Amino acid sequence: MKLMQALKAKLLRAFAKRMKGKFVYAAAQFPLLTVAEEYIPTAWGPARALFYWPNVQSTQPLPVYLNLHGGGFVAGVPEHDDSYCRRLAHNLGCLVVNLDYVLAPEHPFPAGLRQSFAVLEWLAEQAATLGIDPQRMAVGGHSAGGNLATGVANLARGHQRLRVVHQLIDYAVLDLTQDPALKVSSLDKPLLGAGLVRFFNSCYLSDSAQARDPLVSPLLATVGELQGMPATTLITAEHDILRGEGEAYAEKLRQAGVPVNERMFAGCDHMFTHLGPDDSAEQAWQLIEDGLREAFGEAAKEVGVNPVNALA
Template sequence: MSLVKTLKAKLLRALAKRMKGKFVYAAAQFPLRAVAEEQIPTAWGPARALFYWPHTPSQEPLPVYLNLHGGGFVAGVPEHDDSYCRRLAHNLGCLVVNLDYVLAPEHPFPAGLRQSFAVLEWLAEQAAALGIDPQRIAVGGHSAGGNLATGVANLARGHQRLRVVHQLIDYAVLDLAQDPGLKLSSLDKPLLGAGLVRFFNSCYLSDPAQARDPLVSPLLATVDELRGMPPATLITAEYDILRGEGEAYAEKLRQAGVPVNERMFAGCDHMFTHLGPDDSADQAWQLMEDGLRGAFQVGVGEQVGVNIAAAL
């Protein structure tokens, strides 16, 4: 890890922390019972997480959505997703856990992914104390966070104590093996440029050969390796240089028998869910909300069926 790379990463983080979304929801729109900061112990150090607790009249265990912010594996903070997490917690009556996972280059692959998965396992272990349902967990993320989310969903398959019922993949980077210079946009200057993506990749991977690992580049997984993945809501943007790999991944998931609700948002670029256009951003958040609602409702039905079968 070079000093220059570390200093550049820290500069990007400082800039990212000052960034404000152009499209946000007012907190008063979506009142919550509480928002709390937690420190979750993991083998990769304590993970800071924001917990968004909804007002719910029922005493039934809550479903959970684990949110992973963007930032190229290098920058970004969970606070960038604050207003959207409030919306999802309020409208869905679920606990939203907004994670501040470890960043590269200080913590290259697989640290951020493995820490995120460790948080998922911690939630399952603490399910009774937290009042949550470990069989109704969804994961999702934006850009690099979308990459981590589908990696977490992959690792969770067949887990004995938890179940991921849905994955939200929002304009994610899904192929780190392809030269970013070959990822094209019809815009002369798209928001995400090849040079920045190369820097992100060089920070995240301590060895370029890791780019071929399906946990780094989910698009490179075989169809057989994707069987059994949870249903997905997958969003791409017309002008985003990551659009092609998002569409290709959606098709590969479908070939593996995974239900995918895919939408490409015309006239939009990378990060449009945070930067607008406002109408498109709101539609995208509604799409994500609908995907989670359907998954959580299906999860309830399946669990009821299991309980009835066990009683017979």
């Protein structure tokens, strides 16, 4: 690991930790039973996670949503998504697990992805103790977290002990083979610039050839390789330099027979769900909530659970 690379990563993390979202919900708006910090054993060390427990009366096992924050695989903390996790846990009656996965360059690919998947497996193994339903799991993320989320969903296909019924991909990087300079925006100075993306990629990949792995660049997966992926909510922003690869991935998923609810938010840039415009951010979070509700409800019917009680 190069010294200057490591120093720049630490500076970005310090800056990211001080960042505050412009569009957030008040905690009192979505009251919960509790929010608990847990440490989950993994091969990459204990993974810190925030567990958002809904205050529900149902005796049915709860569905689970695993949330992966953004930050270019290098920075970011789960606390950036705190108010949205509260909303989803409250409105959907599900357990939300907001993961603090390991970061690059100290932990390059595939560490963050594999640790995220290991956490999903741990949740399934502890399902009876936790009171959750491993057949009604969903995974999603924002920016780099969206890349990790679709990788986790890919790894989960055909799993004997768990089932991912929905994936959320929110303005994600999905093709690390393309020169970031070729990823254009209609703005002169978009929030996410080519130089920053190039730095993120250099931290995440210990070998540039890894970019051709579909678990790194999901857009490179063939249509056949995407068959059996879960139903998808995919969000892009008009001015985001990652818009093109998001739209291309949505189309490839559809070609593979995957149900995709895709929306491009006009007038918005990268991270708009956290930075606004407020109306667009609210619409995006409602879209996410609706996608998860439908997926959990349909899965509940398949396993014989009353979806009304399950999502009370």
